[in-house]
Amino acid sequence: MIVFATSDKGGTGRSVTCANIAYRRALGGDDVAYVDFDFGSPTAATVFELGSAVHGVTHRGVHSCLLGRTTEPARLDVWLSSESDALRRTLASAGRLCLVPGDPGGGEFPADEAVTRRCAALLLAMEQEFDVTIVDLSAGRSYAIDIALRTTALPEFENVVTRWLVFHRWTRQHLEATAALVGHERGILGVGVHWGHDADELGRRIRYVRAAVPGTGASSVAGLRAEQAEWLREVDADLTRRSGRLGLGRTSTLGTVPLDPVLQWKEQIITDEDVLKPAIANAETVTAFRDLADALTDDERWEIL
Ligand SMILES: Nc1ncnc2c1ncn2[C@@H]1O[C@H](COP(=O)(O)OP(=O)(O)OP(=O)(O)O)[C@@H](O)[C@H]1O
Ligand SMILES: [Mg+2]
8 A cells, every 4th residue: 555645734744643653554563664755855764763864865765766866765674773762672573664765955856757657666666565655745736746646647556555645734724725735726636637547536545634733622721721721612613614614524534643742842753652651742642643554544434435
């Protein structure tokens, strides 16, 4: 399975959430690859604490591969190479977890036929080697989205399961922008149809993820005045109504990740230890990552639209 992750705005929580989903699936025994397709800013290595590759890997990253400078991009094994003791101590029952990094100083480049061909070769190789490949695309209406759509419209991908996660924060601007990223004539569906995808079929492969959503329950509003808590609940209800009207309601949403204090301060994998000793992260955050990881392959969750 190949999962493309995107968002209209930057800083939504796409990379951190995807890295945690990848981690949870690997813990469950899957071989998982995380491919950094954020051409302008390929910094996913930070989340896995792979210090040597925080800005990508020179001449051996995804850009070099798509531009024909290398046929084999680097694969960094997180269990072996991470600077995090907790990640290096991962149980042997886990599957592989590999980062395929970008290149430092890379930028966006358009999808011509040669790039599409190389992208197809890369993704088909990943699909053979890994159970789940998560492709973290650049934010906005990027060339990265265009390359992904053009490539997956090729006949070779007919039998490959591809899914899309579109990330947004829980605000009015994010809801509007996300609906447009998917539904605008130059959005994912429009560009997909241009390259030969069927709109209904592609629509069934797209689900939304709400990231870093502030809670409105008693424990989340404990430090606020009663008027503030009441106002927050009204805003939350308004956002719920808006999301439904824009087609980003509950049935099209795969999951919601709560705002977590750890992730506000540091982009990282949250291990089970982080919610136990010392209990720095919230258990609800891990539950949300686990649910999302399970939902990726839960066909019923993808058939209801
Ligand atoms: N659930 C969460 N709670 C609190 N903060 C979060 C949460 N998820 C992500 N963040 C924080 O939000 C910031 C942006 O997250 P991240 O880098 O994953 O976003 P992104 O969409 O990949 O951004 P970019 O477009 O720059 O690649 C980071 O500092 C991250 O740690
Ligand atoms: Mg990112």
